Amino acid sequence: MSAIQKNVEATSESYSASFTQGDLALPPAKKYLVLTCMDARIDPARAFGIELGDAHVIRNAGASAVDALRSIVISEQLLGTTEIVLVKHTGCGMLTFKNEDAVGIVQKNLGAEAVSELHQKVPDFLPFPKLEKAVEDDVKFLKASKLVPGSVTISGWVYEVETGKTRRVV
C-alpha cells in the first residue's frame, strides 16, 4: 500500500469516528453548484464557505464550463440546483501553455499511440491566455447554452492563491 493510500485509510478511521452527518439528503440543501479548478491550492469548502450537504462542487483543470457541462446539466435538471458560482484563480496552470505545447509533451513522454488516443478523447486541453477574460467567456458560454435556463443565477469570480481572497468578476 502506498503512503497516500495509507493516509486515506487512516483518515477514514478518524473522520468516520466523529462523523454525525450521515442523514444528509442527495440534492444540495442550498440548491447551488460551485465550479472551480482542480488546483491543489484551493479548498472550496473553506475558501468559499460551503457547508457539507449544501452545494455540488465540480472541479477540473481550469474550472472549464465547457468541460463541466455534463455535470452542470445533471446538477440542474436532475438535482434541482438553480445557481452557479464559477471560480477560476490566479497562478492557474492553464495560463501557462498552449495546446501544441501539451501535445508535444505527450508525444515526448508517451509516444505516438498516446497522441493518437489524445486526439480522439481529448481534442482540446482548453487552456486560456487571460484570466478575467476566461471567467467572462465561461459565464457567457453558460448563459448562451439552451441547457442552462435563464432562471439560473450565474456569477464569475477569481480566487487569489496568494491572499486567500475571492473577488467578483462578473
Add this chain to the structure above:
Amino acid sequence: MSAIQKNVEATSESYSASFTQGDLALPPAKKYLVLTCMDARIDPARAFGIELGDAHVIRNAGASAVDALRSIVISEQLLGTTEIVLVKHTGCGMLTFKNEDAVGIVQKNLGAEAVSELHQKVPDFLPFPKLEKAVEDDVKFLKASKLVPGSVTISGWVYEVETGKTRRVV
C-alpha cells in the same frame, strides 16, 4: 446580490484574514490526484485527508474517469502527479437513472432545441447501475489508456455518505 454570492464575499473576508499559505507551489506537493464525485455530501479535504497544496482534486457527476481524462492528463503530464485515488460513493445520483430518463427530463423542462444541443455537447450522461463495478471499470479504463503510463499508481475506493468511511475496492 444573491444570498449565496453574499456568503462567498463574507467567507473571502474571514478566510483571507487568517490565510498564511500564499506561497504554495503550483505542482501538488505530494504528487497525487483525487478524482471524486461532485456530490454535496463529500468534503474531500476532510474525508480523504488532503492538506492544502498536496493534491489535485477533480470532481464531476459520478467521479467519471472518462469525463476527467483531460484533467488527468494535464495533472500527470504537465504537473508531475504519479498517483490516482479514485473515489465513488454510496447513494450516488448516477445510480438512479438511465440516459433516456435524463434526456426525457431535458426535453420536458427545456424543449427540443436543448435536446439538440445536448446530443451535440453531452452525448452520454455516464450513469452506472452498480457502484463497485463502476469503480473497477473506471480503474480498468485508466490502466488501459495509453495516456496514463504504467508507472502511475491507481486505486479505487467507495466513500460511504452514511458513515463517513472510505473503503478500498481495487
